[in-house]
Amino acid sequence: MGLNRNYIGTEYKSEIDICGEDVIAYASAIGAQNLKYINNNEHSDIAPACFCVTYELPLIYKILEDSNLHGDEEQRQKNMLMLVHGDQYMQFYRSIKPGDKITYSAKIEDIEDKGSGEVLKIHLLSINQDGDKVVESDWGLFIRGIGSGKRPERRSLKPESASDHQENLFRHSIKIPLDITHRYSKASNDMNPIHLDNEVAKRAGLPGIVVHGLCTMAMTSEGIIKSYLDNNSSDLVSLGVRFSAPVFPGDELEIEGSKTSQESKLAFHVVRKSDGIKVIRDGTLEVKI
DSSP: OOOOGGGTTOEEEEEEEOOHHHHHHHHHHTTOOOTTTOBTTTBOSSOOGGGGHHHHHHHHHHHHTOHHHHSSHHHHHHHHHTEEEEEEEEEESSOOOTTOEEEEEEEEEEEEEOSSEEEEEEEEEEEOTTSOEEEEEEEEEEEETOSOSOOOOOOSOOOOOGGGOSOEEEEEEEEOOTTHHHHHHHHHTOOOGGGTOHHHHHHTTOSSOOOOHHHHHHHHHHHHHHHTSTTOGGGEEEEEEEEOSOOOTTOEEEEEEEEOSSTTEEEEEEEETTTOOEEEEEEEEEEOO
8 A cells, every 4th residue: 555645745843942962962872073062071062964853853753653644554554664764865054053943844745656665755944043944854765565566767867976986085984883773763863663673673674673874874974074074064065865775783884975076066975894885875965165
């Protein structure tokens, strides 16, 4: 049973006061050591770039918990077990700061049939207390097993990738802590059991607990900010990724970034060192110049 396409265009709204303790907890969970985020564990000046997911996720789950979107409650439970994060794009306008009051909205933009499953496309917009845009996010959530079974037409164009370019601008290694999924779950408000319970993960067709895609994205963004932007997170304009393989606790990853044909844009991918598998493909990055 496919998702209910009558939900396309549906909007949801919420608001939140940004708490410094939450910023510090999130920064600590993703291993960010930037003193702008954590200063002697006492206060933070700004939040990490991907912090917005901590308040976006409860609204995403509100959407996903509506059984009518799935058809009925039984199908909802099946879909939640088979849900994985396919892709994510973020456009950053200004840094989130403790004390900010954020009003944010989510809109179901589309439901795409991929043959082997369906992709739920959700767009989120955050605005601060001054009426200024803070961040826009595009979520692509892939639910396996509910597609038509027909292969979609291949797109003729794809974004430039790091493998398309010879000149490597930066490399940065990431060590995934063994306890990362438990720490990140609490800090990000993402308690999906495939990240916490081996048996649930195996029922979902996975070999065991996997790291949150958004955790890998956040650690990647901080690696790029550290190695390429000299820890100036405010120079990050946008970030986009496609999650292409699961990441496991204990993995060692390497970010490889290259130039593109546009001066302000870079391409990158993330590789697991042990087997060379790309866990993030088609990464795109825009910076201030």
